[in-house]
Amino acid sequence: MSTQETHDHGHGDGHAHEPQSFLSKYIFPLDHKMIAMQYLFTGMAMALIGGFTVYVFRMQLAFPGAHVPGFGMVSPDRYNMLVTSHGTIMIFWVAMPVLIAALGNYLIPLMIGADDMVFPRINRLSYQIFLLSALVLISSFFVTGGAFGGAWTAYPPLSARGDYNATGLGSSLWLVAVALEFVAFLLGGINFITTAMNARAPGMKLTDIPMVVWMIVLASIMFMASVGPLVAGAIMLLFDQQLGTAFFDPNRGGDPVLWQHLFWFFGHPEVYVVLLPAMGIVAEVITTFARKKLFAYKTVLYTAAATGIIGFFVWAHHQFIAGIDPRMASLFTITTLIISVPVAEMLFVYIATLYGGSIRLTTPMLWALAFIAEFLLGGVTGIFLGAAGSDIYFHDTYFVVAHFHYTFFPIAFIATFAAITYWFPKMFGRMMDERLGKIHFWITIIAFNFIFIPLFLTGAAGDHRRIYNYQHFPEQWTPTLQNLRILATYALLVMIAAQVIFFVNFFKSLKSGPKAEKNPWKANTLEWVAPSPPPHGNFEEMPTVYRGPYEYGHPDRELDYWPQNEPA
Amino acid sequence: MYERFFTAASTYARDIDYLILLILVCVGFGFIVAEIVFFGFIFKFRAQDGVKTQYVTGEEKSQKKWVSMPHYLVLVLDVLIVIGALKVWSDIKIEMPEPDAKIRVIGQQWAWSFVHEGADGKLDTADDIRTVEELHVEVNKTYHFLLEARDVLHSFSVPAFRLKQDAVPGRVITGWFKATETGTFDIQCAEICGVGHGIMAARIIIDSPEDYAAWVKKGGPTAFWAASNVKAPGAAKAAIDAPTPTLTANNAAPLPQ
Numbered sequence: 142m143s144t145q146e147t148h149d150h151g152h153g154d155g156h157a158h159e160p161q162s163f164l165s166k167y168i169f170p171l172d173h174k175m176i177a178m179q180y181l182f183t184g185m186a187m188a189l190i191g192g193f194t195v196y197v198f199r200m201q202l203a204f205p206g207a208h209v210p211g212f213g214m215v216s217p218d219r220y221n222m223l224v225t226s227h228g229t230i231m232i233f234w235v236a237m238p239v240l241i242a243a244l245g246n247y248l249i250p251l252m253i254g255a256d257d258m259v260f261p262r263i264n265r266l267s268y269q270i271f272l273l274s275a276l277v278l279i280s281s282f283f284v285t286g287g288a289f290g291g292a293w294t295a296y297p298p299l300s301a302r303g304d305y306n307a308t309g310l311g312s313s314l315w316l317v318a319v320a321l322e323f324v325a326f327l328l329g330g331i332n333f334i335t336t337a338m339n340a341r342a343p344g345m346k347l348t349d350i351p352m353v354v355w356m357i358v359l360a361s362i363m364f365m366a367s368v369g370p371l372v373a374g375a376i377m378l379l380f381d382q383q384l385g386t387a388f389f390d391p392n393r394g395g396d397p398v399l400w401q402h403l404f405w406f407f408g409h410p411e412v413y414v415v416l417l418p419a420m421g422i423v424a425e426v427i428t429t430f431a432r433k434k435l436f437a438y439k440t441v442l443y444t445a446a447a448t449g450i451i452g453f454f455v456w457a458h459h460q461f462i463a464g465i466d467p468r469m470a471s472l473f474t475i476t477t478l479i480i481s482v483p484v485a486e487m488l489f490v491y492i493a494t495l496y497g498g499s500i501r502l503t504t505p506m507l508w509a510l511a512f513i514a515e516f517l518l519g520g521v522t523g524i525f526l527g528a529a530g531s532d533i534y535f536h537d538t539y540f541v542v543a544h545f546h547y548t549f550f551p552i553a554f555i556a557t558f559a560a561i562t563y564w565f566p567k568m569f570g571r572m573m574d575e576r577l578g579k580i581h582f583w584i585t586i587i588a589f590n591f592i593f594i595p596l597f598l599t600g601a602a603g604d605h606r607r608i609y610n611y612q613h614f615p616e617q618w619t620p621t622l623q624n625l626r627i628l629a630t631y632a633l634l635v636m637i638a639a640q641v642i643f644f645v646n647f648f649k650s651l652k653s654g655p656k657a658e659k660n661p662w663k664a665n666t667l668e669w670v671a672p673s674p675p676p677h678g679n680f681e682e683m684p685t686v687y688r689g690p691y692e693y694g695h696p697d698r699e700l701d702y703w704p705q706n707e708p709a
Numbered sequence: 710m711y712e713r714f715f716t717a718a719s720t721y722a723r724d725i726d727y728l729i730l731l732i733l734v735c736v737g738f739g740f741i742v743a744e745i746v747f748f749g750f751i752f753k754f755r756a757q758d759g760v761k762t763q764y765v766t767g768e769e770k771s772q773k774k775w776v777s778m779p780h781y782l783v784l785v786l787d788v789l790i791v792i793g794a795l796k797v798w799s800d801i802k803i804e805m806p807e808p809d810a811k812i813r814v815i816g817q818q819w820a821w822s823f824v825h826e827g828a829d830g831k832l833d834t835a836d837d838i839r840t841v842e843e844l845h846v847e848v849n850k851t852y853h854f855l856l857e858a859r860d861v862l863h864s865f866s867v868p869a870f871r872l873k874q875d876a877v878p879g880r881v882i883t884g885w886f887k888a889t890e891t892g893t894f895d896i897q898c899a900e901i902c903g904v905g906h907g908i909m910a911a912r913i914i915i916d917s918p919e920d921y922a923a924w925v926k927k928g929g930p931t932a933f934w935a936a937s938n939v940k941a942p943g944a945a946k947a948a949i950d951a952p953t954p955t956l957t958a959n960n961a962a963p964l965p966q
Contacts, residue, residue: 218904292901298878299861299903305818307904391879397862398877437767437776464877467802471795478787485783489776492743495750497763510751517743521736528790530728530797534871537864537899603868605899609907616868616895694762701762
């Protein structure tokens, strides 16, 4: 794109913001929307890498020892690298940047009626550090020994010594990448919280803030409160690896279980850090397409806050059998089951929101509804693992894998697709193709269930995780179980193939989709007041807020929606 | 694959199965009701011409009860599950019955080795029987196992017993089991422990008192792997191109007589 075109664009919208060069608009932007796009596209690119790794290792599980097209033979050390990279990338470099950073950056200023983030330069720095972290992680694939192969939880002593994990340099780069990435999101989190609290449009009370903004703010607070121990832990582990300290080395007075506490003190709240923004997206989409006021706004807010607080007291349920004092299991079983109450209540509120609505099954609505339907299964299967007694059997089996994919896939992909299809007209000023969108939706959802329901069964039958080949376990090496593994792999291939439809739809609509009006979905929140796409500076006239975000079907009005900025 | 739920070879295996069943009934009930209501609403309230949406704030008591009632139901079911889960947990992991015998279980990259009491009925004496990748126990006898790890974390898992416990280097973790039927079952490592994690298999051989006495008298391991058509874990290990120095070190570790 030439500089001239970007100038025209800037002038055409007649906004006071300075015209920008290509470099300052696309490479070093200060505009929150462009930073959001950088996060979004980086996240999508990382999802391709994460998707490739799962393709390779699921092929190995279905056809052990076979040549995997596009990769080759999967040796046990490669297998460990692939599962480690898959987990790390999908959680830290896909779910986090897309759900929190991309959507937070894009939506918060637009939805609260601000012209940008309060700290645009910190925002830019946040992305640059994030990009650096991604590059460090990718570079670890190419060093001697290869990428880290000690699982995404990186338990020492395995992760602490090159002669245990065979990937000495890879494991250090992995730690550096993770620590850098956390710095990036800390910077982003500061920005989100400050912006949402200080830069709201005149008239916007705390209870007028759209739910997705609240959720991202709560998630950022949780992230900032939980990440400290893990960053400290990561530095300690890095010292153990490179400087010969002994924080986690039992031979010299260290304690490997300490790392598990530091990791899961962050790791479990992290689940809710990504869950909450997904819940927020679903709230926006279902209210818009059911034309319904959100059922009990404050209840949703309180349950989200309760989830956030209780989420800090459940971490040791990952460690029931890790050698912690068995009496601690009582406490953590109770807290873990208590957290099912606010999360279940949030889902009940969403289901109640549908009552009496006028539901239009557009593509974003299908994704949002699928989130509720699938996440419910992810939630209830967690009870088997949170209950200490049954966790003895299920711990570290494929039951766990299936359970957290039933939570993480809805969060990181289903909710993200809901968000992309819902806000695409705003982001790019064009509509997406509904037909392609629905084909993509149905294939993805059906394939998803065919991947993970078989894995619940293999897990219940005793398949442990991170095993590259079950031939050595006579009880697991049975035709029935192997057929289930093959079924899951075939379903995965179908699901990966279906993503081509998404990319076709995305780029085709980006180029030649029908032009979107300002408010194509007839929604209430402030981002729909700005032009599509919004120029640098967002609004033609800064909005004033008169009411809450979910005034659909108000009895005093002819129209079934009531934008937040429309004077009474 | 459902044989897993029929093979219960330890005293507490069935307790865990019944707990799983209890949870399945509780959450299954909630799950099915929630999904039925959810899909029912989607069907009933689909957009229809001339039908205006209802304006429900959800802030009034009469409306809130529709989410607070299921919320209390969840709480009641949670209490039920907590009681069951902690009862089972406490029986398996906290309350240790008096042992009839002790065994030492050692995990290392990438093999399980076991130390059995010899004819003198004591551990750590000269006539201990040491084996690699096969554990012999006597049916209907309470065992305490002393679990150690030489290098990294491992996890001692016997699915037929519903038993799993991580082994932590630097600690000796004690647990117990009592086998209820004779037979041969898998032992797996359930915690990723490096390149050879997937081949860290072993077998537990539960003998009748007579067979066990004969085995002890013989004072050595049986030839389970030779008799089976499954490749022995040790044999598979040779296929890995000695990726780490520890592999060599392990090969030098004490092997059975």
